[in-house]
Amino acid sequence: MTDGKRFDRQNLNGAIFHDCALANAKFDDVNLAGATFINVNLKGASFRDINLADVTIGDAHIEGLTILGHDIAALIHAEMERKKAG
Helix, strand or coil, rough: CCCCEEEEECCCCCCCEEEEEECCCCCEEECCCCCCCEEEEEECEEEEECCCCCCECCCCCCCCCECEEEEEEHHHHHHHHHHHHH
């Protein structure tokens, strides 16, 4: 894996990430409120101590994406299975 970009202690309120590669990126102590991620490679990215209020993620590669140490793809898969069963 290649080293990802680092975003530390930044205010990215309302930022738009469109058609970008953020594989293995690290977001630490970042305000992403209202940010939009469209057609973004977030494979292996890590989000820690961040504001995700009103964030939109669409058409993104999220394998290995972790938020606060949680594997997001696994959480989404588990939720889909729960809805299917119930």
